[in-house]
Amino acid sequence: MSERIEDVTVVGGGDSGLLAALALQRMNPGLDVSVVDDFGQPVPQVGKSTFLAIQQILHDSLGIDERSFVEAVKPVWKASVYFRDWCGNEPFHYPFDQSRKFPNPEERDTNEAFYFYYSELHDSEAHQSKCEQLVAQGKSPWYFSPREGGARKYDNVAYHLNTERFNEFLRDLCLDRGIRLIDDEVVTVDVADDRIRRLRSRNRAYEADLYVDATGFSRVLRGEQTDDFREFDLPLDAALNARSEIDLADVVPATVVETGEAGWFWQIDTYDNRDRGYVYASDYVSEAAAREEFVAHCEGIDADDVVKYEFDSGYHERAWVENCVAVGNAEGFVEPLQSTGLTANAKASVTLATLLSGHGRVADDAVRERYNAWVRETWESIYDFISVHYAYADGDTEFWEDAQSVELSRRTELLIEAFDRTGFDAHVDPTMGHPEIDDPLFFQPLDFYALIHHMGATSAFYESHDFEIDDETRRAVERNYGSIREDVADHYDHREFYHGALGQH
Structure with a gap:
């Protein structure tokens, strides 16, 4: 019709x-x-909490004036999802500028830079993108630059609302x-x-x-x-939620994730409070036990204020x-x-x-x-994007042991196999040419490879070949990260932005 x-x-x-x-x-x-x-x-x-595309949707597609939005909604800018504790792995970020940590694929001898990223990935303090530095230094994306005409913003961020x-x-x-x-x-x-x-x-x-x-x-x-x-093959079906007070100077500009006994905790800082949550699987833990674990984990929340949601x-x-x-x-x-x-x-x-x-x-x-x-x-x-977090999970509770058997799509399996065979590859989407896969990726293959590597995935390509990183490549990469740290140090934190810089610009 x-x-x-x-x-x-x-x-x-x-x-x-x-x-x-x-x-x-x-x-x-x-x-x-x-x-x-x-x-x-x-x-x-x-x-x-939102994802990177939210700024383009709100301010371009929907034509919402950014300044009016900021003045009324008072968002906190989110630079990454920060896995402070994911199943015992070293802390790591999923930043919105992940791709900037990789070399330009059209430059010469990019393998050395790719291998540097592979082998040095877990040195998180030294090798951080600008988004990761914003989180580490507790900064907003806003800074003042007379050369650029005044207040400017690093655009690779999303919102906490x-x-x-x-x-x-x-x-x-x-x-x-x-x-x-x-x-x-x-x-x-x-x-x-x-x-x-x-x-x-x-x-x-x-x-x-x-x-x-x-x-x-x-x-x-x-x-x-x-x-x-x-229905998706994910056991999580409930969430507990509560808030506590926060000073703007203490805002963490990232969604912080930590592992629980039967799920995971979130921390989302906003202008008005620190929002805390526990996403869990009710088949593995009772509501009463989940509430007890949640209150014990989150400093400053009142047990009487905890609200339960189901999904x-x-x-x-x-x-x-x-x-x-x-x-x-x-x-x-x-x-x-x-x-x-x-x-x-x-x-x-x-x-x-x-x-x-x-x-x-x-x-x-x-x-x-x-x-x-x-x-x-x-x-x-x-x-596909979410399921791989559980496929690479580890833990000694019944929930986390079962979570590792989550169903993976054929596309996800192909991406995992490709990383093992060829490591970081900026040129080829390994899912192309497979007629059973005709939908677009929500994520970029390089971002996917970085995520699973943080969670323990290794690549036979790098492990079986004798690669070295020459001193020139190492110095160039370290100069880049040093420059990023210095740039971010000049950014406003959220209190400085809202209690002074916003009114001046």
């Missing part, structure tokens, strides 16, 4: 719903967009852009043959050409439709069914590790809006399937 979309009703006023409304309206001028939700309910506290500030900002932006916010609660969904006819609250009915389900795991609209749910890992194989698109957790979720959720869902909304715009807002089966294929590919690629 084909139809032209003239009006859209988004159900759910959380971050995913508001971002979807903003994307649809911005890419499709003239589209009538409204958001229905009980806006009196408190904003959920989880989901504060206070969800209340962020959601309030998005609501105000929706109203400024002519998107209606309707304070109401949908209680009935009228459906015939998977097609939504109307939505009903206690007082009125809503009809639209396209409905967007942004109701999170409750899936108010999607739950009334028929669609297969692809399922997987996605609906058709994000767009008939005249309803599911976004955010209503469509799918992997798990919080590596902070892919909010950013991936925002990207999905931008993709949906762009696809509609490029097809004259005509929604037919071909357009729906193209979007659904993109969403499926994205979820599968994110799963």
Whole structure:
């Protein structure tokens, strides 16, 4: 069935719903967009951490002025995921500028620099990218440079967000852009043959050409439709969350990860507090035991303030069914590790809006399937990225022993095999040429190789050949890292930025 979309009703006023409304309206001028939700309910506290692409999505795709955003939302800039303790490995980063640690592949004799990275990788104090130095020195990406015309920012960073500030900002932006916010609660969904006819609250009915389900795991609209749910082979299904006070000068500009008995802990510093969490598998530990472990691990949190969330890992194989698109957790979720959720869902909304715009807002089966294929590919690629963390995990609890048997996709297996055979390779994607793999990578192969090497993967290519690092290469690399340390020392920390530098620039 084909139809032209003239009006859209988004159900759910959380971050995913508001971002979807903003994307649809911005890419499709003239589209009538409204958001229905009980806006009196408190904003959920989880989901504060983002991935690198969030800046491009917010400030380019959605046209959100960066200064206005910073002044209102007061983000903390995130430079990496810092694995302070991952199954007994030495501490390591997954920084947003990982690729800058590798040589230009078009330079001569790059193998020496690749081998230097391989053999010296765990000397984390000496060999840190700019993002890693921002974390080590507790700095923001902002600095002042008269030569460059004033305040400047290192762009390879993401955000830590206070969800209340962020959601309030998005609501105000929706109203400024002519998107209606309707304070109401949908209680009935009228459906015939998977097609939504109307939505009903206690007082009125809503009809639209396209409905967007942004109701999170409750899936108010999607739950009334028929669609297969692809479950991922990940045992984690619950999270505990609490906050403690923090001074801006003590902000760690990274999502900090540490291992627990039946899962892992997070630390996400925001402008207002230090957010702590424990993601765990309820099949391996009781809620009471998880709470006890969480409170003992996290200094400064009150046991009475701990909130529990539950989630399922997987996605609906058709994000767009008939005249309803599911976004955010209503469509799918992997798990919080590596902070892919909010950013991936925002990207999905931008993709949906762009696809509609490029097809004259005509929604037919071909357009729906193209979007659904993109969403499926994205979820599968994110799963590949997350699953390898568990495949290389180690531990003496039942959870961690079982976690190592996580299912790996054929693409992940090919990447692991390629690293073993040829080490770091900037030229070839080893998954190309395999007809069973047709979805794009969520990550770059070099970043993947660095991640698994941090977690213990070795390469027979480097181990079986007699490579040496000449003094000139070593000096050049060390000069580079020394220069990075000096540059970052001149950056503002978050207190300096918000209590002085922001007002001056």
